[in-house]
Amino acid sequence: MRTTPLKPFARIRRIVLRLVFGALVVGVLVVGGTAFRVWQVARVDDWTKADVAVVLGAAQYNGVPSDVLEARLQHALGLYNKGVVGYIATTGGRQPGDNFTEGQVGKMWLVKRGVPEDHVLQVGEGADTLGSLRAVASVAHERGLKTAVIVSDPWHSLRARTMAEDAGLEAWTSPTRVGPNVQTRETQWFYIKRETGALLYYRLMKAHAGVFEELNLPKIG
Numbered sequence: 001m002r003t004t005p006l007k008p009f010a011r012i013r014r015i016v017l018r019l020v021f022g023a024l025v026v027g028v029l030v031v032g033g034t035a036f037r038v039w040q041v042a043r044v045d046d047w048t049k050a051d052v053a054v055v056l057g058a059a060q061y062n063g064v065p066s067d068v069l070e071a072r073l074q075h076a077l078g079l080y081n082k083g084v085v086g087y088i089a090t091t092g093g094r095q096p097g098d099n100f101t102e103g104q105v106g107k108m109w110l111v112k113r114g115v116p117e118d119h120v121l122q123v124g125e126g127a128d129t130l131g132s133l134r135a136v137a138s139v140a141h142e143r144g145l146k147t148a149v150i151v152s153d154p155w156h157s158l159r160a161r162t163m164a165e166d167a168g169l170e171a172w173t174s175p176t177r178v179g180p181n182v183q184t185r186e187t188q189w190f191y192i193k194r195e196t197g198a199l200l201y202y203r204l205m206k207a208h209a210g211v212f213e214e215l216n217l218p219k220i221g
Contacts, residue, residue: 057092
């Protein structure tokens with residue numbers, strides 16, 4: 001018994017459905033794979049010696065670091081005191097109406113706790129992760145510093161490391177394990193989703209993913 005040949009429209013419809021299904025499968029694999037890498041790298045705490053620890057900026061209040069920023073600074077101070085790094089770079093610009101940049105506040109906090117001023121590189125530029133890391137890379141290259149350990153929150157690690165490497169630094173990560181951004185499973189899941197979207201956008205556009213970075217307060221870098 002012969003089967004009736006498919007009409008041209010039915011044949012095209014089947015091809016389109018297969019293409020759509022294939023695209024959905026690829027999309028799920030890409031998003032899922034990226035989310036897994038965000039989670040995987042978040043678990044890495046690498047204390048390999050580096051030239052500089054880069055503390056990514058977070059909110060400050062008239063010269064006082066927020067809990068998020070203080071947790072990062074405390075972690076970087078531990079790296080410095082253990083001899084893991086010779087310098088600490090504090091990053092972040094100022095919001096409208098602020099008297100200080102995040103970079104200034106970070107430096108003041110570290111100097112008060114015994115880090116020599118000339119061992120803190122204040123980089124008060126950049127309104128986002130990408131801008132901050134590009135500014136840090138420029139300063140580091142001027143001083144002959146080539147390796148960096150990125151200090152931020154765990155879920156931010158992969159995107160920050162990727163940006164640092166693209167800016168010309170050899171980079172790895174040592175995230176803080178304390179602070180508001182790492183306290184609950186709900187918070188962790190929120191940041192994994194956010195970072196997955198922001199990293200995919202960066203890989204595609206090589207640009208700051210503003211829509212993703214503005215989804216939360218306090219700022220994570």
